[in-house]
Amino acid sequence: MAVYTEVTEAALRGFLADYELGELVALRGIAEGVENSNFALQTTGGSYILTLYEKRVDPAELPWFLGLMRHLAAQGLSCPLPVAGRDGVALRQLAGRPAAICTFLPGNWPRRVRPEHCAPLGAALATLHSAGEGFRAERPNGLGPRSWTPLLERCRDGGDAVQPGLIAELDGHLSGILADWPVGLPRGHIHADLFPDNVFFLEDARGSPRVSGLIDFYFACTDTLAYDLAICLNAWCFEQDFSFNVTKARAMIGAYQALRPLSEAEIEALPVLCRGAALRFLLTRLFDWTNTPPGAMVTRKDPLEYLKRLRFHAGAKDASAYGL
Numbered sequence: 054m055a056v057y058t059e060v061t062e063a064a065l066r067g068f069l070a071d072y073e074l075g076e077l078v079a080l081r082g083i084a085e086g087v088e089n090s091n092f093a094l095q096t097t098g099g100s101y102i103l104t105l106y107e108k109r110v111d112p113a114e115l116p117w118f119l120g121l122m123r124h125l126a127a128q129g130l131s132c133p134l135p136v137a138g139r140d141g142v143a144l145r146q147l148a149g150r151p152a153a154i155c156t157f158l159p160g161n162w163p164r165r166v167r168p169e170h171c172a173p174l175g176a177a178l179a180t181l182h183s184a185g186e187g188f189r190a191e192r193p194n195g196l197g198p199r200s201w202t203p204l205l206e207r208c209r210d211g212g213d214a215v216q217p218g219l220i221a222e223l224d225g226h227l228s229g230i231l232a233d234w235p236v237g238l239p240r241g242h243i244h245a246d247l248f249p250d251n252v253f254f255l256e257d258a259r260g261s262p263r264v265s266g267l268i269d270f271y272f273a274c275t276d277t278l279a280y281d282l283a284i285c286l287n288a289w290c291f292e293q294d295f296s297f298n299v300t301k302a303r304a305m306i307g308a309y310q311a312l313r314p315l316s317e318a319e320i321e322a323l324p325v326l327c328r329g330a331a332l333r334f335l336l337t338r339l340f341d342w343t344n345t346p347p348g349a350m351v352t353r354k355d356p357l358e359y360l361k362r363l364r365f366h367a368g369a370k371d372a373s374a375y376g377l
C-alpha cells in the first residue's frame with residue numbers, strides 16, 4: 054500500500070486554492086508505490102499526481118529532485134513536471150507533509166517484461182543521461198558503495214534468519230565488489246531505480262511498445278552512468294526463474310549504445326557494476342525485511358530475488374555474459 058497519509062477534502066480544497074488548476078473533481082489514492090503517498094488528482098483543469106513525501110525522503114533533498122525533473126522535462130524527456138502554485142512554488146505542505154503536484158503521464162508499466170520493451174528502455178535511459186547534462190547541482194548517491202558496509206552491518210543480526218549462511222555469503226560478495234569497484238568512469242545524473250514499475254509504455258499502431266514516460270526520481274543522484282545501465286540489466290533482464298535473458302540485455306544495451314556508446318572501460322566494468330547493483334537492492338530489501346516491525350508502513354520486497362541475480366553476475370567472466 055502506498056497511501057500513508059490521508060487527506061481530507063477540506064484540506065485539499067484549501068491546498069488547491071493556491072494553484073491555477075480549477076476546481077477539485079476527484080482524488081483517488083494509488084495503492085502502488087513504496088516510498089510516498091500518491092494520489093490521482095482530477096480537477097476541472099486536468100489530471101495530475103499529488104505526492105505527499107513520507108519520512109523516508111529527506112525534505113531538504115526535495116528541491117533537487119523537483120529541480121531535476123523540471124530540467125529533464127524542459128529537455129524534452131517525458132517525466133513528471135512539478136506544477137507550481139500561483140506564487141511560483143511547487144514544493145508545498147499538505148496534511149503535515151511536504152507535498153507537490155506533478156503532471157500525469159499516460160501509459161502503463163509492463164507487468165511482464167518482453168524483449169520488445171528492452172530496446173525502448175535502453176534508448177530512454179541514454180536519453181535521460183544526456184538530458185541531465187547541464188543540470189549543475191549534484192546529489193551524492195546515498196545508496197552507493199560506501200553505504201553498503203554499514204547497511205550490511207544493520208542486517209547482520211536478522212539476515213541469517215532469512216536464509217542460513219546469507220550474511221557470510223554477502224560479506225564475501227561485498228569485499229570482492231568493493232575491491233573491484235571502478236573509478237573514473239563517466240558520471241552524470243542517474244535515475245538509480247529505473248525498474249519496470251517506473252517506466253510507462255504505450256503501444257504504437259503496430260502493437261510495438263514505446264516509452265511514454267519515466268517516473269519516480271526520488272533515488273536519482275549523481276553517479277557513474279553505466280551503473281544506471283547495470284541497475285536496468287538487473288531489473289529488466291531476468292526471467293521469473295531468475296535465468297538471465299541475454300536477448301533482452303542485447304536489445305537494451307544496443308539501443309543505449311546507439312545514443313551513448315559505452316567506452317572500453319565501461320564495458321569492462323559492467324560485471325562488477327551489475328554485482329554492485331544487485332547487492333544494493335538486496336541490501337535495502339534485506340534491511341526492510343529484517344528491520345520492519347509488523348504493521349509498519351513499508352512494502353517489503355523479497356531480498357533473495359537479488360541474491361540469485363548477484364550469483365549470476367559473480368559468475369560472469371566479462372561483459373560477454375551480457376551479450377557484448
Ligand SMILES: Nc1ncnc2c1ncn2[C@@H]1O[C@H](COP(=O)(O)OP(=O)(O)O)[C@@H](O)[C@H]1O
Nearest residue numbers: 083085086087088089091102133156157158269
Ligand atoms: N506522473 C505520473 N503519472 C501517472 N501515474 C503516476 C505518476 N507518478 C506516479 N504515478 C502512479 O503512482 C504509482 C506510484 O508512484 P511511485 O513514484 O513509484 O511511488 P513511490 O515513490 O512511493 O514508490 C505509479 O506506479 C503510478 O501508478
Ligand SMILES: N[C@@H](CCOP(=O)(O)O)C(=O)O
Nearest residue numbers: 086087088246248334338354
Ligand atoms: N525498486 C526498489 C524499491 C523502490 O520502489 P519504488 O516503488 O520506489 O520504485 C526494489 O525493487 O527494491
